Structure formats: C-alpha cells, structure tokens
Amino acid sequence: MALEWKFTAKEIAEKPELFMSGHRACAGCAPATVHRLILKAVRGPTIATNSTGCMEVTSTIYPFTAWKIPWIHTAFENVAANASGIEAALKILKRKGKLKHEHVDVIALAGDGGTFDIGIQALSGAVERGHDFLYVLYDNEAYMNTGIQRSGGTPLGAWTTTSPAGKKIPGKPQLKKPIANIMVAHEMPYVATASPAYWIDLLKKARKGLEVEGPAFLHVIAPCPRGWRSDPSKSIEISRLAVETCVFPLWEAIDGEYNLSAPSKVIALRPERKKAMEEYLKTQGRFRHLFTPEFKHIIGKIQEVVDRRWQRLLKKCGMA
Amino acid sequence: MVLTTQKGPRAIALNGDEAVALAAKQCDVDVVAAYPITPQTIIVERFSEYVHDGEVDTEFICTESEHSALTCCLAAAAVGARTFTATASAGLALMHEILYVTSGCRAPVVMAVANRALSAPINIHCDHSDSMVERDSGWIQIYSENSQEAYDSIIQAFRIAEHQELSLPTMVGLDGFFLSHTLENVSVLPDETVRKFVGQRQIPLVKNHEGKFVPYKLDPENPITIGPLDLHDYYFEHKRQQEEAMRKALGIIRKVHDEYAEVSGRRYGNGLVDSYRLEDAELVTICLGSTAGTVKTVVDQLRAKGVKAGLLRIRTFRPLPVQEIIKALQHVKAIAVMDRSCSFGGSGGPVFHEIRHVLYDSNIHPHVVNYIYGLGGRDMSQLLVQKIYRDLARILETGKIDKSIKFIGLRE
Numbered sequence: 001m002a003l004e005w006k007f008t009a010k011e012i013a014e015k016p017e018l019f020m021s022g023h024r025a026c027a028g029c030a031p032a033t034v035h036r037l038i039l040k041a042v043r044g045p046t047i048a049t050n051s052t053g054c055m056e057v058t059s060t061i062y063p064f065t066a067w068k069i070p071w072i073h074t075a076f077e078n079v080a081a082n083a084s085g086i087e088a089a090l091k092i093l094k095r096k097g098k099l100k101h102e103h104v105d106v107i108a109l110a111g112d113g114g115t116f117d118i119g120i121q122a123l124s125g126a127v128e129r130g131h132d133f134l135y136v137l138y139d140n141e142a143y144m145n146t147g148i149q150r151s152g153g154t155p156l157g158a159w160t161t162t163s164p165a166g167k168k169i170p171g172k173p174q175l176k177k178p179i180a181n182i183m184v185a186h187e188m189p190y191v192a193t194a195s196p197a198y199w200i201d202l203l204k205k206a207r208k209g210l211e212v213e214g215p216a217f218l219h220v221i222a223p224c225p226r227g228w229r230s231d232p233s234k235s236i237e238i239s240r241l242a243v244e245t246c247v248f249p250l251w252e253a254i255d256g257e258y259n260l261s262a263p264s265k266v267i268a269l270r271p272e273r274k275k276a277m278e279e280y281l282k283t284q285g286r287f288r289h290l291f292t293p294e295f296k297h298i299i300g301k302i303q304e305v306v307d308r309r310w311q312r313l314l315k316k317c318g319m320a
Numbered sequence: 321m322v323l324t325t326q327k328g329p330r331a332i333a334l335n336g337d338e339a340v341a342l343a344a345k346q347c348d349v350d351v352v353a354a355y356p357i358t359p360q361t362i363i364v365e366r367f368s369e370y371v372h373d374g375e376v377d378t379e380f381i382c383t384e385s386e387h388s389a390l391t392c393c394l395a396a397a398a399v400g401a402r403t404f405t406a407t408a409s410a411g412l413a414l415m416h417e418i419l420y421v422t423s424g425c426r427a428p429v430v431m432a433v434a435n436r437a438l439s440a441p442i443n444i445h446c447d448h449s450d451s452m453v454e455r456d457s458g459w460i461q462i463y464s465e466n467s468q469e470a471y472d473s474i475i476q477a478f479r480i481a482e483h484q485e486l487s488l489p490t491m492v493g494l495d496g497f498f499l500s501h502t503l504e505n506v507s508v509l510p511d512e513t514v515r516k517f518v519g520q521r522q523i524p525l526v527k528n529h530e531g532k533f534v535p536y537k538l539d540p541e542n543p544i545t546i547g548p549l550d551l552h553d554y555y556f557e558h559k560r561q562q563e564e565a566m567r568k569a570l571g572i573i574r575k576v577h578d579e580y581a582e583v584s585g586r587r588y589g590n591g592l593v594d595s596y597r598l599e600d601a602e603l604v605t606i607c608l609g610s611t612a613g614t615v616k617t618v619v620d621q622l623r624a625k626g627v628k629a630g631l632l633r634i635r636t637f638r639p640l641p642v643q644e645i646i647k648a649l650q651h652v653k654a655i656a657v658m659d660r661s662c663s664f665g666g667s668g669g670p671v672f673h674e675i676r677h678v679l680y681d682s683n684i685h686p687h688v689v690n691y692i693y694g695l696g697g698r699d700m701s702q703l704l705v706q707k708i709y710r711d712l713a714r715i716l717e718t719g720k721i722d723k724s725i726k727f728i729g730l731r732e
Contacts, residue, residue: 045540046540047399047538047540049395056549057549060545060547060548060549061548061549061551062548062549062550062551062554063529063554064529065529065545065548067543067545068543069540069543070537070538070539070540070543070544070545070546071538071543071544071545071546072395072398072425072538072545072546072547073546073547073548074391074394074395074418074421074425074547075391075417075418075421077387078387078388078391078418080388081383081387081388081391081392081395082391082392082394082395083395084353084381084383084388084391084392084395085351085353085381085391085392085393085394085395085396085397085398085399085403086395086396086398086399086538088351088353088379088381088392088396088401089350089351089379089395089396089397089398089399089400089401089403090399091379092350092351092377092378092379092401093350093399093400093401095377096350096377098400100541101540104540121384121385121388122384122385122387122388122391124384125383125384125385125388126388128384129381129382129383
C-alpha cells in the first residue's frame with residue numbers, strides 16, 4: 001500500500017471543514033474533534049452515516065446540520081448495514097452508468113454502544129460480506145447520550161449510572177470488550193486504533209482505511225468530560241495519557257499482521273516510559289471511588305488487566 | 321430460466337414466491353437485501369439464481385438479519401437505487417423498527433411478505449398476524465388473492481412506491497404456503513413490457529437546509545442530511561406529511577392499477593377494493609388475501625340457490641379506501657368481516673375494527689359481525705364459509721346478533 005500523501009498542520013488547516021462548527025456537542029467533547037479530524041482525511045466524494053448517539057443527535061438537530069457531505073442516520077444498531085446498503089447502491093449505480101462520480105467513499109461512525117453492544121451483529125455481518133467502507137468507532141466508554149450508562153466498552157471499575165460506585169460494588173465489575181481484536185479475527189484487511197492526541201497518526205489511519213479495498217475498522221478513544229467527570233479542557237491530554245499508560249495502545253493490523261504505531265512503539269522499546277495507571281485514572285472523576293482504602297485494590301486489578309493486554313499485544317507485534 | 325423475453329404474455333407454472341421473484345427481476349431492481357425465512361425462502365433462492373446466472377444486474381446482499389436487510393434497502397434507496405426485499409412472520413417483526421424508519425425517511429422500498437403466523441408457539445403457516453402488526457407503520461399494504469395478483473402487484477408496487485408525489489414504501493402480501501408454495505398458471509409479461517411500465521426510478525426534489533431544491537438522495541454534489549434529530553418543533557409536521565402522502569396514494573394506486581390493466585388486461589376491482597357479485601348483494605363477507613377464492617366459490621353456490629350473497633375483498637388495506645368501502649356496501653344488509661389475525665384483548669380483529677368504524681359515519685348501517693379464522697394456517701373450508709352465510713341469513717331474518725365476535729374453524 002503506497003501512501004504518497006502527507007498530513008501536515010498546514011495542509012489540514014487548509015482543507016475545507018466538512019464537519020462544521022455550530023453543532024451542539026458539549027465543551028471538550030472529543031468525539032466531535034474526532035469527527036472533524038476524520039472528515040479532514042477524506043480523499044474525494046464521501047457519504048457518511050452515523051448510528052444513533054451523541055454525534056448524530058448533536059450534529060443534526062433539524063433544520064440544522066453540521067454535515068457538508070451527504071449523511072444519513074437510520075437507527076442505533078444498524079450503521080454497518082447503512083454502509084452496506086450505500087456501498088451496494090453506489091456499486092450498482094456505477095455499473096449501470098447512473099453514478100456521476102468515479103468513486104464515492106463510505107464512512108460509518110458509531111459510538112461504543114452502537115459498536116460493542118447493539119451494533120456488533122450488523123458490523124460483523126457487513127465485514128464478513130466484505131463491503132468497502134471505513135467504520136469509525138468513537139469510544140467514549142459508555143452510553144453518554146442517554147445519561148452515562150455502562151456499555152461493553154466501559155472499563156473495569158468505572159462509575160456510570162448503571163454501574164454506580166456503590167458501597168458493595170465499586171463501579172463496573174467487568175472488563176472492556178477487546179473489540180478491535182474481535183474485528184481482526186474477522187480477517188478484515190485493515191484494523192487500527194487511534195487517539196485524537198496523535199492526530200497525524202489518526203488522519204493517516206483514517207485515510208488508509210478509506211484507501212484499502214474492503215472493510216476497515218478504526219477504533220478511536222474519545223474522552224467525554226460529562227461522563228468521565230473530567231476537565232473539559234483536558235480531553236486531548238487524557239487521550240494522550242490513555243496511550244502513554246498503555247490503557248489504549250496504538251496499533252494497526254494490516255491483513256491480520258499487528259504492528260505498533262509510533263507512540264506505543266516508543267514505550268515498547270523503552271518500557272520505563274510507560275506511565276503509571278494512576279496518572280490516567282486521577283484525571284477522571286469516574287474512577288474517584290477507587291482512590292479509597294476500601295477499593296484501592298481495584299486499581300491494582302486494572303493495572304493487571306492493562307499489563308496483561310499490553311503483553312499480549314507486544315507478542316502479536318513480535319515485540320515481546 | 322429465461323422465459324420472458326418473448327413478445328407477448330405467456331402462461332407459466334409458478335408458485336407465488338417464484339412469481340414474486342420473477343416480477344422483481346423484470347423490474348430491474350438495483351439492490352436486493354434479504355434474509356431467508358419460511359415461507360419466503362423461494363423468493364430469495366430464485367433471485368440468487370438470477371444473479372448467479374447473470375440474468376439480472378442486481379447487487380444482492382445476503383444479510384445477517386432481516387433488520388439489516390431492510391436497513392440495506394433503505395440506505396440503498398437513499399442513494400437513489402431501486403430496492404426490494406422479502407420476508408415473513410418473525411422476520412417482519414424484527415424489521416418493525418426499521419419499517420417506521422423507512423417510511424419516515426420516505427424511502428420507496430418494495431417488500432413482499434409471505435404472510436405467516438407469529439410465535440409462540442412457533443408455526444410456519446399462514447395468517448396475517450405479521451403484517452397486521454405493521455398496519456400503522458406508514459407502509460402501503462396490498463394483499464394478493466392469488467399468485468397472479470402477487471406477480472402483478474409487485475410490478476405495480478414499484479410504480480406506486482417510487483411515484484414522485486408519494487415516495488412511500490410498499491408491502492405486497494401473499495398468503496404463506498397457500499400462495500407462496502402452490503403452483504399456479506401465471507401469465508407473465510415480456511421483460512421489455514415490464515421495464516417500460518415501471519420505467520427508471522424517479523427522485524423527487526426537496527428543499528435543502530439552504531433553501532435550494534435538490535434531489536432527495538445522498539449525492540456528493542448536493543449534500544443533504546437524511547434522518548436527523550427532529551424534535552417537538554418539527555416532528556409532528558413531518559408525520560402529518562406522511563399521512564397526507566398516504567391519502568394521496570389512494571388515487572395513485574388506482575391510476576397505476578388502471579395503467580397496468582391496459583398493459584396486462586388484468587384488473588383487481590378498482591385496485592383498492594375488489595367486489596364479487598356485490599351489485600344487489602344483501603349478505604356479504606369481507607376478507608383479505610387468498611380466502612377470497614374460497615368465498616367466491618361459495619357465493620356462486622349460494623347465488624345458484626337464489627341467496628343474494630356477495631364478497632368484498634380489501635386489496636389495499638393501507639391506505640384504507642374508506643369511500644370505496646362505503647360505496648361498495650350500499651345495498652348490503654348483513655356483513656361478516658373475516659380476520660386472519662387476532663387483536664388480543666381488543667374488540668375483534670383489525671379488519672373488523674376498520675370496517676365497523678368506517679360504517680359508523682356512513683349513510684348505511686348494516687349488521688356487522690366478525691369471524692376470526694385460519695390462525696397458524698388452519699384451513700378455511702367451503703363448509704365454514706357456508707356456515708358464515710347461514711349465520712348472516714339468520715341475523716337478517718331475526719334482526720338479532722347472538723355474538724358479534726366469533727372464532728370459526730377451531731375446537732371450542
């Protein structure tokens with residue numbers, strides 16, 4: 001895959017905004033930043049589709065829209081089926097000479113609820129069928145739009161309104177589902193993780209996902225200040241810390257071959273650079289209850305999970 | 321199976337599912353997305369054969385669920401493609417959410433429903449429970465009496481659904497097994513005739529958020545936002561527009577039916593209701609679907625004995641042709657409304673609700689009773705239909721109704 005293009009700050013600034021300001025996302029909303037960035041990576045005519053969720057709700061309150069490209073939303077659990085139908089229609093209309101454009105890209109965007117949980121069936125089906133589209137998971141680790149309920153993407157120990165920091169059960173007792181690995185297991189051509197803190201990496205991965213033939217899956221960590229109980233001015237810092245603590249390592253798997261991306265590779269090569277979990281947890285009120293004598297041991301558990309998953313990833317990348 | 325390239329119509333033996341698949345093929349559908357479910361399966365099997373043998377140029381998406389099947393059709397229609405799907409029973413129930421989204425997005429998807437009972441207990445045979453659940457979903461609903469009509473209705477459905485003034489999804493019902501799996505002589509039109517009749521998919525113009533009129537589709541040259549968040553300040557108006565379109569559909573269904581009659585020589589009443597020996601009828605049965613065939617036989621038997629019996633078949637159930645129903649029943653004295661589904665805890669079946677309601681505001685007030693019949697594929701025999709007419713005769717004679725809602729053809 002020859003990638004001739006480069007993304008520089010100047011080029012990105014000069015590219016027209018396709019996800020416009022004026023939307024109703026909260027202050028410090030990383031998913032909104034992710035949407036803006038993803039649309040900076042498009043290579044030509046593009047159709048986007050969102051699942052139900054924060055970004056659908058905040059970007060399209062009728063009669064306003066933040067989208068400068070054709071966009072459709074139908075329901076919560078089916079964004080990958082939207083993409084399948086769009087891609088099939090583009091293909092046949094082109095074959096029948098009814099499409100004006102040489103090629104139109106398709107991007108599906110969904111949150112963690114729409115991907116880990118209710119949308120996984122449609123996603124798995126679309127990938128198995130091999131539709132050519134980029135799926136972007138903006139992961140803010142809970143159902144934020146409905147008021148911060150836990151999802152399959154919520155990490156161990158996190159407070160949400162349905163995994164409250166109770167006296168007996170301190171936050172979510174279960175682990176975060178390894179969704180990107182599940183997608184790699186589909187033997188799809190391109191899977192990657194990204195963080196808005198490393199925006200050039202994110203843009204390049206989005207572009208690769210568009211250029212690859214067949215389905216591509218991009219898992220982006222996207223802090224939500226309301227749900228994470230974090231400072232709205234720190235969303236990008238937190239998404240950097242997620243990478244630096246190996247909570248959310250950056251990697252890509254091209255045709256199933258795992259490779260660490262630069263920000264995580266540095267840590268793999270120089271493990272002393274790996275930051276302690278607490279630094280990440282402390283930035284977010286959703287983990288506050290863990291900093292008590294009673295529940296401090298949960299932090300150790302979280303560290304164990306992070307370390308175990310990191311080691312497994314290093315093995316997959318041939319760096320263990 | 322290239323049988324339809326000949327110049328004139330030709331009769332071939334097809335079951336209902338095959339007739340539907342052939343009609344969809346002749347309509348040159350761009351995208352078909354479907355998931356297999358008995359008794360619809362033959363439709364997707366035949367269509368797969370057409371695709372794999374290169375007899376049709378269609379993107380056929382074998383989805384992982386009916387929910388995704390309808391979603392694919394909806395999204396493909398939003399790009400400007402002609403789309404088709406088929407399902408039954410639990411499959412239609414799984415689509416329920418997206419049925420509303422499809423009509424709300426005004427996506428002109430055409431769907432065949434091989435009518436089948438809903439679980440539990442699981443049952444693969446015919447009744448109308450599946451599509452009756454969806455009568456408020458904003459889809460046009462046409463019910464076929466036989467496989468010929470299923471074939472004809474699918475062709476008409478594309479013209480209706482894609483009509484510029486409607487852009488409404490359209491469902492064509494065919495009774496599971498009774499039609500879907502029963503071989504019948506079906507007169508099919510040449511491919512060219514069908515293609516000419518349905519024409520190219522038309523895309524209506526809509527005002528975009530900048531006040532410019534643009535084609536209502538996902539087009540990079542004229543980007544629009546479809547399926548936005550629509551709150552209390554606009555949602556209500558948009559729903560009202562759907563109801564307006566439904567009302568308008570009555571005239572368009574008739575018009576398309578008339579034009580099709582010119583091409584095919586076949587008519588189903590006026591396209592909305594189909595009357596049989598109703599002119600001077602006093603005792604009348606009202607039903608949907610394949611049961612009408614049995615009722616017609618009984619009507620003939622009764623007429624031979626001098627009984628003024630008749631039948632009104634509702635072909636288009638949504639939108640409900642209120643005026644046509646009232647007009648057709650002008651001389652009628654006693655009516656038996658037959659429902660092949662049950663509205664548990666309600667006052668009779670859904671067709672009964674509609675008919676009695678329609679008559680309340682009309683100039684006529686015949687006796688109206690309800691028979692729930694044939695659930696889970698239970699046969700509706702001539703004997704049972706004869707019993708219904710006997711009941712009606714008794715009601716007319718005595719002026720008394722012992723029970724206005726009855727179950728017929730079951731152990732009690």
